[in-house]
Each structure stands twice: as C-alpha cells, then as structure tokens.
Amino acid sequence: PSDSNLIRATLFPGDGIGPEIAESVKQVFRVADVPIEWEEHFVGKEIDPRTQSFLTWESLESVKTNKIGLKGPMATPIGKGHRSLNLTLRKELNLYANVRPCYSLPGYKTKYDDVDLITIRENTEGEYSGLEHQVVRGVVESIKIITRQASLRVAEYAFHYAKTHGRKRVSAIHKANIMQKTDGLFLKCCQEVALKYPEIKYEEVVIDNCCMMLVKNPALFDVLVMPNLYGDIISDLCAGLIGGLGLTPSINIGLDGIALAEAVHGSAPDIAGKNLANPTALLLSAVSMLHHLNLHEKGDRIQDAVLKTIAEGKYRTGDLGGTATTTDFTKAICDHL
C-alpha cells in the first residue's frame, strides 16, 4: 500500500555488512521523517540471462522506474559467464558520472586536516571497455575507449556541479603526454565545456603529478574530473586521506534523471552479522541521494547528525578506533536528529 506523498526509492542492501548498514539508514530516515518508501532488492542466487549477471532484471527495472536508488556493497561472485554487479549497474543504467565528495571529518584526525575535494569520474568507458584479447601467445591487449559523447557529458556534469556548489576550480586529470589521442580527446572536451563556464578556473594536471600533489597538499585541489580508471585510483587515494572508504559517500549520476547512491567500500565478510560495521559511507551516500532529490533540509540534518556523532567521539565503531556497535552508533545519530 503505497502512500502517494512518498518518494519510492530502490534499496540494494547488498552483501556482507550491507544489510546491517542499510538497516541503519532505514532507521535514521524513519527518525528524520524522510518521505521515502524503500523498495528492497537483493542480488539473485543465480545468473539472470537478461542481465548476464547475478543482478535480477526486476531490480534494474526498479531503479529505472523509481529513478533513484541506494546501494550497499555487493560482492561479485567468482566464476565465469557473468558480468560484475557494479559494472552491470553502471552500463545498464548509463551511470555516466560517479561523484565522490571527500572532506576531512571534524574531530576525526588523520594526517590531513584540510581536505575538501570532489572527484568526478567518467563511469562507463575508458579502461573499463571490457575489450581485451590475446594477440598471439604471450601477448595480450586491452583497449581503452574514449568518446566525445561520454567525455562531454561528464565534463558538463563537473562544471555544472562546480557552479551550483560554489566551487571555484575544475582540474582535468589525464596522461595525455602519453595517451595523446584518448586522454587528448578527453581534455579537448573539458576545454570546450570550460569555455561555457568562464567563472570557473580550469586546469589540466597529469595524473602522476596529481597524486604527488594530493599527498603533499590536497588543499591545492577543488573539483577533479577524469577518465574512468584515474577516477577509480584518485577517489580511493582521496578517501585514504580522510580515513578510508568507510567514511566517503558516492553517487552515480545516470541519463534520464536516474541516480544511484552507493557505499563504495567492500562487504567486509569478516565482520558481517556482528553488529560492528560502520554505516557512515552508506548514510552519507543516502544524504547525497536526498540532495539529488532536492530534499536538502533532510539531507543537511542527517549529515549534521552523523558528523556530530563522529566528532563527539563517544560512539565510534571499531574501524575508527572505538568500540560502539552499529546500533549504538545509529542510535547516537538518531538522538542528534
């Protein structure tokens, strides 16, 4: 029985610690009175021929219909004849931009206290084309594909994001000194889009140099946009600066208004079911989802409650050096709401 005032959103609790951290999100949303009704989908037990993966066709249809979803960690089962769950979602839903804000958490000390970055990763092509083959025995090749279409849309997303979020600078990360054609095309597209945003400073940084600068002084960067693999690498590096993937939200932006927020950490099977998992990344991803739905007030309130709970330090899960359970931590957040 669905309430017409509620927004329907697909929820993939995922594997391992997924169900526990998803429970935390559901509870926080209830307490914060978020007008969302979850439609839960689980990874299938066998390969669905229509998706060529363990993802069910129905779950993909659910995201396509609701246009909004939240996803916990999914461990792709090992074996042949099927596609990775993450890659299937990205391809089937045309999730062309992966956005990962990464900022120092007040009160949680790492070596860096001045991180405030947004990485925007092209999420559909590049080194993830899946095109590979053996040329002759002992010689294999992988093909990296860069298209004008995918590069323009992610560049457009990055500049639009910068403009609408009060950001001052977009850095395109590349290795065009070596991959002149592919990364060269990516840069050309960024340059074209940059012309439409004269108020945003645009720069180009070679990936090796970018990584060196990030570890020396992350405050040198603001919004970073880049091809798929560089985004994979740099977003994890940035997460490391502030404490790890357990703390960083992520949202995938697709065509036709679709968005899928996701916790990008693993499913941590070793602590699964033990009430020890840190739900922060999924909670903050859920916050990104709320902002995407223009539920800014709800999003800000939940984010404040999460950050306050971490800052106070009384209830912290094991990964942050504390002894709180997932439910302790969640309760503390709810108390802050």
Added chain:
Amino acid sequence: PSDSNLIRATLFPGDGIGPEIAESVKQVFRVADVPIEWEEHFVGKEIDPRTQSFLTWESLESVKTNKIGLKGPMATPIGKGHRSLNLTLRKELNLYANVRPCYSLPGYKTKYDDVDLITIRENTEGEYSGLEHQVVRGVVESIKIITRQASLRVAEYAFHYAKTHGRKRVSAIHKANIMQKTDGLFLKCCQEVALKYPEIKYEEVVIDNCCMMLVKNPALFDVLVMPNLYGDIISDLCAGLIGGLGLTPSINIGLDGIALAEAVHGSAPDIAGKNLANPTALLLSAVSMLHHLNLHEKGDRIQDAVLKTIAEGKYRTGDLGGTATTTDFTKAICDHL
C-alpha cells in the same frame, strides 16, 4: 686521454637546472675519488633521423658502449614528428625496469616518517605502447600491451632485488578485476616467478586499494612491482610521501647489463641558471649507479654525506624551505665526505 683504471660513464646533464645539478654530482664524485670518467652528451638542437628524436645517435651509442649512464631532467621540445626523449631512451636501450627507492629522509619532516619502499616499474610496454587511433569520429582508442616476456623479466628483477637487498615482501599492483587479460597475464608471470623465491612473501594488491593504503600507512608495503602506468602513478605518489621528486633517486635497468640512473623531476626552467636547484635526486641516482657498478663503499659514503647534510638542516635549498644555493649545499656534502 683516458685512464684505464677509470670506468667510463655517459652523462646527460639535461635541460634547465640539469647542468647545475650535474656539476654538483661531478664535484662530489671528484672529492669522493670515485673512479669514473664522464662522457658528456647533450640533447641535440634538431631531430636526429636515426633516433627520430632530439637525442643524438652518438649519445645512445655512448650508453650502449659504456653500459652505464646518469641523466638529468630532459624537457622534450614541443612539436610533431619526433619521439619523447625519455621514451626513446627506454625503448632504444631496452630499459625494462625502473627502480625507485623511496625512504623518509632523516631530519626532513613530512606527514610520514616511516616510508621505506621500492617501486619497480615495467618500463617498456603497457599503456606506453604508443598504439592509438581514431575508430570513428568522436571515438578513439589506446591499446595497452602486456607481454609474457616483459612481465617475467620485470618480475624476476623485483624478486631478485628483494632477495639481494634483504627485503621480505613483493606486492604486485594491478587492476586484474577489470583488465583480466592484460593485468591477469602480468599477475600470472609474477606468480610464476614468486614460486622460485619461497623466502619472499608475495601478495597482489588492486591499484585503487594500494593507493588508499599507501596514504594511510605506507609501512604496509616493501617492494612493489607493476605495469608501466601504475608504476608512473605510484612512484610519484610515494615520492610525494617523503617530500617530492627532488629527493628520490631512480635507476633504469636494461638488457645486456645496461643501466641508466636518472633524476625524474622536471627541468624547473623558472630557477634554471640561478644556483638554486636541489641536486639531491641526481646525487642519489648517481649513488644507485655506483651500487649498480658494485662500488658500494663509494656509494654508501656519498649517500651518508647527502643525508647528513639534509638532516643537519643548515644548508638546505629553497624547495626544502632553506636558503642555501646549489653550491653551498654541494660544498656541505663535500665537507662531510
């Protein structure tokens, strides 16, 4: 008039600050009585058709004959119709392994004080194949090539290095979950070589996770071996942990006993000719060269003198927050010899 007791080595002073830091090496070697006679070569003023680059044929022949060389920064002139100087050297001399030790310098504080890593980079193929083309308008591809031959030899070098340098662990860095064929072959070769070194622990780490772990806790790693582009990225990241490329040595190992040590930082045209450059990376690269020649006593003595000078902190160049000139710093090192 060459003294038959001397070892002849090719020296490319390079561009920008190159000649100044090369002068520093020459002076330190004189004072330390290193039995080396330099054969200097400069980058040509025009393209040499035999190398298709600004490198002269004679300079390549010099390294091939002497089998040992030292190289300062070289800025590849912009323009078409020629190959990058660095890539030409790597290809023509078959410099298959790039070795970059990276350790915290005593007395020079960064956010990390426990870095002691060796990155070993495959240096001839992978994403640097140069194979790129436009498929149709708006769609370009770059081809990454991994061969069994190049993977085995760099893996062999890494394990041999670990064994002969008292290292305990080799981590192969990859993205074989996505590039199953190329990075998969690279890993398979590492696994084969690992079997021959049961005393060295072998592990495989996905590149995104590796970068996150490196910024959180570099002490988790020891020797890292990887395909070309990952090596480019990770070696710069590691350099960033200890202060930057101005401080890290590098040596390229080739076939037929050839080795070319090199400072991998840029030519810093802004401070060129002003006696402000820091010669540390070139000096420590020269030390790697001495070890390669089995001149260990000389190598250790020079390294000690360089590290002591930096640790004392009285003479530091501008990049390290000091006001010493290149010649002040060099003199202080010589005084320590």
